Amino acid sequence: MPKFKVIDLFCGCGGLSWGFKSEGFEIILGADMNPIALKTFAANFAGSLILETDLAKYSPYQLLNHLEMEPGELDCLIGGPPCQGFSKNVPRRERFESDIRNRLMLTFLDFVQTFKPKIVLLENVAEMKNAFNETYTNQLIEQFNELGYELKIAKLLATDYGVPQLRRRTFFFANRIGFPVKIPQPTHIAPGKNLNLLEMERSRSYVTVLDALSDLPPLASGGGISPCEYPKQPETDYQYLMQRDSPLLHDHIARALTEPQLERVKHLEPGKGQGVDALPQHLRPRSSYSGAYARLIPDEPARTITRWVFHPGSGRFYHPFDNRVITIREAARLQSFPDRFIFQGTYIQKSHQVGEAVPPLVAQAFAKEAITALFAQHSVHCVHKV
Numbered sequence: 001m002p003k004f005k006v007i008d009l010f011c012g013c014g015g016l017s018w019g020f021k022s023e024g025f026e027i028i029l030g031a032d033m034n035p036i037a038l039k040t041f042a043a044n045f046a047g048s049l050i051l052e053t054d055l056a057k058y059s060p061y062q063l064l065n066h067l068e069m070e071p072g073e074l075d076c077l078i079g080g081p082p083c084q085g086f087s088k089n090v091p092r093r094e095r096f097e098s099d100i101r102n103r104l105m106l107t108f109l110d111f112v113q114t115f116k117p118k119i120v121l122l123e124n125v126a127e128m129k130n131a132f133n134e135t136y137t138n139q140l141i142e143q144f145n146e147l148g149y150e151l152k153i154a155k156l157l158a159t160d161y162g163v164p165q166l167r168r169r170t171f172f173f174a175n176r177i178g179f180p181v182k183i184p185q186p187t188h189i190a191p192g193k194n195l196n197l198l199e200m201e202r203s204r205s206y207v208t209v210l211d212a213l214s215d216l217p218p219l220a221s222g223g224g225i226s227p228c229e230y231p232k233q234p235e236t237d238y239q240y241l242m243q244r245d246s247p248l249l250h251d252h253i254a255r256a257l258t259e260p261q262l263e264r265v266k267h268l269e270p271g272k273g274q275g276v277d278a279l280p281q282h283l284r285p286r287s288s289y290s291g292a293y294a295r296l297i298p299d300e301p302a303r304t305i306t307r308w309v310f311h312p313g314s315g316r317f318y319h320p321f322d323n324r325v326i327t328i329r330e331a332a333r334l335q336s337f338p339d340r341f342i343f344q345g346t347y348i349q350k351s352h353q354v355g356e357a358v359p360p361l362v363a364q365a366f367a368k369e370a371i372t373a374l375f376a377q378h379s380v381h382c383v384h385k386v
Contacts, residue, residue: 002374002375003024003025003026004024004025004026004075004076004370004371004374005025005026005028005074005075005076006020006025006026006027006028006075006076006077006078007028007029007030007031007074007076007077007078007111007115007117008020008027008029008030008031008078008079009031009032009055009077009078009079009081009108009111010031010032010055010079010080010081010082010104010108011030011031011032011037011038011041011079012032012034012037012041012080012353012356012357013037013040013041013044013343013353013354013356013357014027014030014040014041014044014045014341014357015080015335015337015357015358015359015360015363016078016079016080016121016123016357016358016360016363017030017041017045017048017078017363018044018337018341018360018363018364019358019360019361019362019363019364019365019366019367020076020078020363020364020367020370021045022360022364022367023364023367023368023370023371024371025075025076025367025370025371027045027048028048028049028067029048029049029050029051029063029067030042030045030048030049030050030051031050031051031052031053031055031058031063032051032052033052033053033054033055035052036344036345036349036353037353038050038052039344039345040342040343040344040345040353043342043344044341044342049067051063055104055107055108055111056103056104056107060110060111060113060114060115061114063111063114064114064115069115071114071115071116072115072116072117072118073115074115074116074117074118075117075118075119075374076117076118076119076120076121076370076374077111077112077115077117077119077120077121078120078121078122078123078363079108079121079122079123080122080123080124080358081104081105081107081108081122081124082104105122105124105136105140106136106139106143108122109140109143109144112143112144112147112149113143113147116147116176118175118176118177118374118377119173119174119175119177119181119370119373119374120144120149120172120173120174120175121171121172121173121174121363121366121370122140122171122172122173122174123169123170123171123172123358124169124170125169125170137153140172141153144172144174147176148176149174149175149176150174150175150176150180150181151172151173151174152172152173152174152181152182152183153170153171153172153173154170154171154173154183155168155169155170155171156168156169156170156171156183156362158336158359158361158362159188159190159206159207159301160186160187160188160189161184161186161187161188161359161361161362161365162187162188162204162207162238162336162361163207163301163334163335163336163359163361163362164206164207164208164209164211164212164238164301164302164333164334164336165301165302165303165304165305165334165335165336165359166301166302166303166304167304167305167359169358169362171183171366173366173369175370175373177373177374177377178377179373179374179376179377180373181369181370181373182369183369184365184366184368184369187204187365188204188205188206188207189204189205189206190205190206191205191206206300206301207236207238207301208298208299208300208301209296209297209298209299209300209301209302209320209334210298210299210320211236211238211239212236212238212239212242212330212333212334213320213326213330213333213334214235214236214239215230215231215232215233215234215235215236215239215243216231216249216252216327216329216330216333217231217252218321218322219252219253219254219322219324219327220254220322220323220324221254221255221256221257221262221323221324222254222255222256222257222324223253223254223324224252224253224254224327225253226249226250226251226252226253227248227249227250228248228249228252229248229249230243230248230249241338242333242338242339243338243339244338244340245338245340246338246339246340249329249339250329250339250342250343251327251328251329251332251342251343251350252327252328252329252330253327253328253347254322254324254325254327255310255324255325255327255347257312257324257325260283261312261325262323263283264279264283264293264312265295265312265318265319265323265324266323267279267280267283268293268294268295268318270295270320270321271295271298271320271321272295272297273294273295273296273297273316274294274295275290275291275292275293275294275316276288276292276293276294279293285313288313291303291315291316292312292313292314292315292316293312293313293318294316294318295316295318295319295320296316296317296318296319296320296326297316297320298320298321302316302334303315303316305331305334305335305354305355306355307351307352307354307355307356308351308355309325309326309331309351309354309355310325310347310348310351311325312325328343328347328350328351328354331351331354331355332354335354335355335357335359335360336359336360336361336362337354337357337360338360341360
């Protein structure tokens with residue numbers, strides 16, 4: 001059987017690549033300008049080439065020649081260019097159309113034009129699709145069409161694909177092989193949603209925080225060692241998926257809270273979401289926003305995991321029951337990284353890598369669709385050769 005090849009641009013630590021690797025793709029190269037994220041990528045994708053560079057200043061033809069590839073030879077080009085220029089987490093006054101980071105979406109297209117891959121997957125924040133009167137979306141549509149690609153665009157919710165997190169992102173999924181790729185159908189549903197019989201047979205309920213984390217040992221603020229042994233066997237299908245092929249548990253260490261941060265979480269009722277409004281007046285921060293200084297709700301999916309997951313003032317990052325913030329491993333689980341995926345760098349560097357990644361299970365859903373189309377094309381090609 002053929003081994004389909006993938007290049008991952010703006011790869012970060014490798015969330016997209018892990019999803020494709022899980023479906024049997026060969027990840028031949030990861031490119032990014034973050035050296036620490038690339039160390040993580042190299043540690044988890046043995047045999048893959050690493051390119052540390054600013055892709056906006058790197059010639060696609062140089063990479064094509066370095067890999068000794070011909071245009072049209074590459075099976076999949078995937079990537080998630082930086083999104084800060086589009087993200088709603090950035091104040092509106094700091095978002096503008098000509099932001100150089102936004103232009104990286106078009107840099108990605110330069111590589112598409114040069115490599116002419118069979119299939120392309122491009123990811124960005126949900127706001128990107130409609131940002132600046134859809135300027136960038138329209139440019140992408142126009143250029144993909146000019147290059148002969150069939151393009152599909154969708155905003156997807158990670159929880160619909162088995163990720164225990166309410167994370168919404170925009171995906172551009174394109175192909176030029178004549179076998180259409182489809183936006184993957186959801187595999188999980190919100191509890192209580194009215195479904196027809198076929199949907200009930202195909203779907204499972206959303207994975208919750210407790211489904212994802214209940215097998216991990218409890219910790220106090222500042223506690224934990226890495227690596228450590230698992231205290232118990234998996235209790236859910238999701239935990240089985242996370243523990244599989246991982247002999248030890250890494251990065252389950254609780255960051256030490258400051259005294260005010262610790263006092264705040266002690267006043268939040270375990271097992272309840274709550275937040276700033278539940279705090280005594282003397283413990284409330286001078287400014288905050290909805291969802292900050294709050295516990296994860298155990299029987300719901302998490303809210304979006306961000307690069308600031310280590311700081312309780314940046315989101316709903318307090319543990320559901322323990323008086324602490326969640327660990328790097330817990331954040332990785334909520335992003336659907338399996339425990340055998342090992343992060344490199346400091347605590348803060350790891351938190352940035354986790355929060356900026358594409359959830360691997362969402363990437364894997366796209367990889368399933370890509371490999372179906374590629375096998376169909378390969379089969380027809382073999383028949384014609386005979």
